[in-house]
Amino acid sequence: MSAATGVDARGGVAVCSRAGCRAEALWQVVWRNPRIHDASRRKIWAACAEHVDYLREYLASRAFPVEVVAMPDAAPDDSANAPPDATVKADS
Numbered sequence: 001m002s003a004a005t006g007v008d009a010r011g012g013v014a015v016c017s018r019a020g021c022r023a024e025a026l027w028q029v030v031w032r033n034p035r036i037h038d039a040s041r042r043k044i045w046a047a048c049a050e051h052v053d054y055l056r057e058y059l060a061s062r063a064f065p066v067e068v069v070a071m072p073d074a075a076p077d078d079s080a081n082a083p084p085d086a087t088v089k090a091d092s
């Protein structure tokens with residue numbers, strides 16, 4: 001029996017699960033292996049922006065159910081919530 005989880009949240013910053021990659025993870029690749037995990041089990045790999053596609057396709061190619069979600073602890077991106085002032089035209 002192992003209580004290990006897929007994500008090591010030490011210090012609040014997850015690091016990409018890809019071997020050799022030390023980049024901050026922005027995504028969670030949520031998957032399970034139907035042959036060894038029951039339907040309620042989930043494994044979570046952390047993934048940086050560069051490797052999220054690699055990890056998802058690695059699992060998808062094995063016909064594992066896989067889902068990609070944003071890392072909940074990701075730092076807020078200032079630009080993402082900025083109002084779209086630049087697109088507003090003053091029409092006089």
Ligand SMILES: [Zn+2]
Nearest residue numbers: 016021048051
């Ligand atoms: Zn990476």
